[in-house]
Every structure is written in C-alpha cells, then in structure tokens.
Amino acid sequence: MEILNEQQRNSYDENGYLVLPAHLPADIIAQAHAEIARLSEHASSISSSDDLIDVEDSHSKDAPRIRRIKRPDLQSAFFDQLMRSDLILGPARDLIGPNLRMHTTKLNMKKAEFGAPVQWHQDFAFYPHTNDDVLAIGVVFDDIGMENGPLQVFPGSHKGPILDHHHDGIFSGAVDLSGAGLNLNDAVSLTGPAGTITIHHARTLHGSALNRSHRDRQMLFYEMMAADAFPVMGGMTRFESIEQYDELMLCGATTTQPRLTNIPIRIPQPQPAKAGSIYEIQTQSGKPGYATYEEVKQAT
Numbered sequence: 001m002e003i004l005n006e007q008q009r010n011s012y013d014e015n016g017y018l019v020l021p022a023h024l025p026a027d028i029i030a031q032a033h034a035e036i037a038r039l040s041e042h043a044s045s046i047s048s049s050d051d052l053i054d055v056e057d058s059h060s061k062d063a064p065r066i067r068r069i070k071r072p073d074l075q076s077a078f079f080d081q082l083m084r085s086d087l088i089l090g091p092a093r094d095l096i097g098p099n100l101r102m103h104t105t106k107l108n109m110k111k112a113e114f115g116a117p118v119q120w121h122q123d124f125a126f127y128p129h130t131n132d133d134v135l136a137i138g139v140v141f142d143d144i145g146m147e148n149g150p151l152q153v154f155p156g157s158h159k160g161p162i163l164d165h166h167h168d169g170i171f172s173g174a175v176d177l178s179g180a181g182l183n184l185n186d187a188v189s190l191t192g193p194a195g196t197i198t199i200h201h202a203r204t205l206h207g208s209a210l211n212r213s214h215r216d217r218q219m220l221f222y223e224m225m226a227a228d229a230f231p232v233m234g235g236m237t238r239f240e241s242i243e244q245y246d247e248l249m250l251c252g253a254t255t256t257q258p259r260l261t262n263i264p265i266r267i268p269q270p271q272p273a274k275a276g277s278i279y280e281i282q283t284q285s286g287k288p289g290y291a292t293y294e295e296v297k298q299a300t
Ligand SMILES: O=C(O)CCC(=O)C(=O)O
Pocket: 106, 108, 118, 149, 150, 151, 152, 206, 207, 208, 219, 221, 278
C-alpha cells in the first residue's frame, strides 16, 4: 500500500467510495484556481457548448455560465501532471493495482447560484467493462458542504445491479430513485475542505444537486481503470486502434488479455438523439431527480 491503509481499502471495498480530506496541499489548490480562471476565459467567446467547454442552458456570451471544462488534462499541463502524480495515482494503485489506464477527465464547475445538478447514475451504465476495477477520483477545489451540491453516493450500491438508465427504450443516463426502491435519506454526502479527494467505484450510484448557494463547487474527476478492464461493445468508450488505446496508460503495463469477471452490465444503447455530455443526455431521461435551475426559477 502506498497511501491508503487497510481500513481505508476495506471501507472502499465495503461501501464503494472513500474520502481523503485535505489530501492536496494549498499551493496545488491555488494553482488549480489560476488554471480554472485561465481556461474559463474561452466561455465569453462561445454561445453554445463546444469541444472545450460545456455551458449551462442559461449561458450567453455576455453572461458566461460554464457547466464543465472538458478534458482539462488536454487543455492544461498542470491538470495533466496532477493526474499523473502519486497524489492521484497512489490511492488508485492501492485500490485497483499498478497498471492504470485513463478513461476520461472533466471539471464540473457547479458555480454558485446556478451550477447544474448531475442526476443519479452509475458510471458503469455509460461505460461497461470486462471487470469492474474502474473508479473515479474527484478532486475538490472549493470547500464543499451540504449547501453547494456535494457528490452524493449510495453506500454498497457498487455490489448491486446496474440500474435502469433507459427511458422509453433509449439510453438516457439517469436512474429514478424511487422507481429503483431507493430513498434519498440513505445517500451519503461527500463533503470536505478544498484539497479533499473522493474516490467512487464505477458501479456506485451517485449524483449531486443544483448549487443554489453563494459558493462555487468546482470539482475535477479523473476516471481510470485497471489496464485489463476492456470496454464492452456498445459502451461510450471510443478508440480507433490499440495504439491509441494504449496512449491512455497512466502507469504500469498494458495487456491484450482482458480480465473477465462475473459482474452485471447493461449496454447504453440505443443512444439518445442528443448524445453529448451527461448533462445533455440526462435532459432526455423524463425521470424525476434533482431540481434544475430552470425548474427552481419557474417555481419562484
Ligand atoms: O459533479 C458531480 O457532482 C458528479 C459528477 C459525475 O458523476 C459525472 O460528471 O459523471
């Protein structure tokens, strides 16, 4: 074990998530804020989402509202280096072994007053793999409390089925909690000071509410898997060749021998008409979930 102790690993195995409070030093958090400010400048030159930035429905060039900075590892050497540092890879190696491949990265901005919810889902519903040594590390850049949309998880849900993320036969990336027999009161909110990291298993059911508070909740997700977890056909992992796939290796050795384990999967097909970011996909779910900014505005 590099970073975690046995108790933390057992807790992850049991509950499907882990929180390491104040794991990153203050200078990294300060640099991250400067990088976020730099990458955010692009928003005032676009009127709708593009390859770099996903914008809120209420965005305009004059009043920019960023929902997500896409692939921060590609847009910023700083976020790429952070992903490859022992601060991030150490805990992942402790949980799923020495050979790690990146799936994707994203920086969910959840800005004060209007930052969008992410409806309940399991990552594995979007990208089923041959085994479930697949996880996401969330890096918290602002203090997160109950009021600014913490990541919420259902403990132990990573041991259950992949729930129904379809609507009218079309993949829509969201779960109806009560339809699945779940109660929001049983979810755990992952709060902590800036510098905290969260880790959740790809089968863990999770989501986060609209940020109506006066404080931003900027959180970057590094998603990765054991190198021998291969995407199952029809999932949303795209690569053109094995060479391109191997470029995603973060550490250790690649393989051409997928490890198959007896786990539940569902194929996220057919894809919805708007198959962009999770935010766009989930607008087509037709399922009850966290209130959106537009719904709250209409009600007040
Ligand atoms: O930002 C969040 O709270 C949830 C992120 C997430 O689950 C996602 O972007 O897929």
